Amino acid sequence: MKILVLIKQVPDMEKVKFDSEKGVIDRKSAGTEINPFDLNALEAAVQIKEKVGGEVIALTMGPPTAESALKEAISRGADNGILVSDRVFGGSDTKATSATLSAAIKKFGEFDLVIAGEKTVDGDTGQVGPETAEMLEVPHVSFVTEIIEIEEKSITLVSEIWEGSYLKKMMYPGLITVTKSINAPRLPSFKMKMQAKKAQLISYSLEDLNGFLAEVDTGFKGSPTKVKKIVVPEDTLRECKIFRDGFDKAIEDLYSVMNEKNLLN
Amino acid sequence: MEYKGILVFAEHNDGIIHKITYELLNKAKELCKTKEMSVYAAVFGEIETDINELFYRGADKVFCVKDNEFNMPDEMIYTENFYNVIKIAKPEIVLIGATTFGRSIAPRLAAKLKTGLTADCTELKIDADGKLVQIRPAFSDNILAHIKTDTLPQMATIRYKEFEESKSDENRTGEIIEIKAVNLAEKVVEIIRKISSKEIDISEAEVVVSGGRGIKNPDDFKMLEELALLMGGVVGASRAVVDDGYISKDHQVGYSGNRVKPKLYIACGISGAAQHIAGMKESDTIIAINNDPSAQIFNYADIGIVADMYEIVPQMISYLNSKGGLK
Ligand SMILES: Cc1cc2nc3c(=O)[nH]c(=O)nc-3n(C[C@H](O)[C@H](O)[C@H](O)COP(=O)(O)OP(=O)(O)OC[C@H]3O[C@@H](n4cnc5c(N)ncnc54)[C@H](O)[C@@H]3O)c2cc1C
Ligand SMILES: Nc1ncnc2c1ncn2[C@@H]1O[C@H](COP(=O)(O)O)[C@@H](O)[C@H]1O
Secondary structure, eight states: OEEEEEOOOEOOOOOOOTTTTTEEEEEESEEEEEEEEHHHHHHHHHHHHHHHHHHHEEEEEEEEGGGGHHOOOHHTTSSSSEEEGGGGGGOOHHHHHHHHHHHHEEEEEEEEEEESSOSSSSSSOOOHHHHHHHTTTEEEEEEEEEEEESSSSSSEEEEEEEEEEEEEEEESSSSEEEEEEGOOOOOOOHHHHHHHHHHHHOEEEEETTTOOOGGGGSSSTTEEEEEEEEOOOOOOOOOEEEEEOOOHHHHHHHHHHHHHHTOOO | OOOOOEEEEEEEEOOOOOOOHHHHHHHHHHHHHHHHOOOOEESOOOOOOOTHHHTTTSSEEEEEEGGGGGGSOOOOHHHHHHHHHHHHHHOSEEEESHHHHHHHHHHHHHHTTTTOEEESEEEEETTTTSSEEEEEEEEEEEEEEEEEEESSSSEEEETTTTTOOOOOTTTOOEEEEEEEEOOOOSSSSSEEEEEEEEEEEEEOOOOOEEEEETTTTTTHHHHHHHHHHHTEEEEEHHHHHHTTSSSSSGGSSSTTTBBOOOOSSEEESSSOOOOHHHHHHTTTTEEEEETTTTOOOGGGEEEEEEEOOOHHHHHHHHHHHHHTTOO
């Protein structure tokens, strides 16, 4: 099985600062990490490899510094990583990102499965997976919560969609997006960390993708959605009436709220 | 080729129209006040409700593609046929509910149309230039981005329960356009069967009583359930306890779970991590019970009770029982 895992390096959301006056994100205010949902994608791929054999390649589009995310992916079980990086890729929306990722996948060659996370914590769209599948002209199954069986020509999975869960069988090649509940990602091991240090990553620039990707479809130019304005809403804190004792009064207050809202008969 | 009008995806599940459809029709009508446009709806498969309901709710034209294949959530078949409808209808705006299914087909469809797509919008406006302004939270709900699309159609998925539903006006009529289903044969994904329906849909509940790590034993959720039932509500949970297997994921509230907007939200033993807050901060009234006075959750609550939930919850239950308040 040849499996590509789409991973993105994102700012650490616990620490990143937002300037509500200027409406900007201070990306320098926090370190980076692999998008938490993509760790589940990676773990799913590594588990498939452990079961049926094969190869897991982590793929990311990002600045040169995203190399560290690929190394981390290797330390968590990937065999190698591909960095798709070029100045012109800056400012990509989901369409341009998907165009670039699908071009890199085509350049890399045949594959059985692409696995993406449900969404990123920064872009926050969940669009790149299905858009990439369409551009690769392969099927996709979203919100996969369980992998049931890995057969020779297909994979059987549980997809949580339409207010229920469905058992689906997808032919290869295809793409799946996984939810957080599919697994618990393993931690990097010391041995794997050493291996990651030595890894020879693959890297593609726009020029390397010649024949698969046109410059007009990349970066800011290739992005039809344009952010016109960013507003950082003030955190809407509420004025909390705190009870440290006298809980009978608290419960009476609660009761009157319920009455007001007609929640009781 | 000129693109005109707003097309709304009339999502249904097993024939039952999703209420987001009526919310989108309402918003579409409202946008027509700024710019003259027709409102279209696209329905795939048979719906239980009379098709005319879509006219009553605001559509001027309904595009229908009938086939049994649409009774299953098959993204590939939906995309092909939706694409076909768009080629015929040529709308300038396409609105799709940000349900799980909507979020799975919309990107595939946008890629096929080679157009832009804005995810998970919470507000829409028409700008002075007649273009659609799509407003959406990003960065884990920390910012609101105003986005415009250069290409046509301008596509967006919209969060459920952001807009009011349109009222049904039986005097409205419209035109039904039937379109033949296409490409049903090429099956690369087989939907073997539906395994289960969601245990509960907590996003519809008027009262949610949630438990977090403050819960010491899975069985103790019964206590929260008892309290919730007294108000006709349901039980929610933080991810921490869902991950620990205390309760199913259908109950999870937050960024990677369900967004809820009940009249009353009671958080018991929940610290108030940003990812949890993202899923419940729009509740009408929020009550927090936590024995740590410095817990973040108190910043987002209207009433805060600094105490052991194991003392307070039973007290609440007996108080409500004494008032005889079973719904
Ligand atoms: C990408 C990502 C997505 C996430 N998505 C979600 C999500 O959708 N939903 C979600 O909830 N979380 C989500 N999280 C996790 C989130 O960051 C927190 O870890 C989680 O919400 C914490 O749950 P908790 O409040 O139950 O537990 P804790 O943070 O451990 O808090 C437990 C609280 O209970 C109180 N307590 C303990 N005993 C008692 C008692 N007897 N009586 C009263 N109070 C008591 C403690 O004082 C404490 O404040 C996500 C995280 C990431 C990284
Ligand atoms: N720049 C990128 N490089 C590689 N994979 C990405 C990138 N952006 C998004 N993805 C993948 O697409 C998924 C959805 O991302 P998004 O549409 O940004 O929410 C992520 O979980 C990743 O698996």
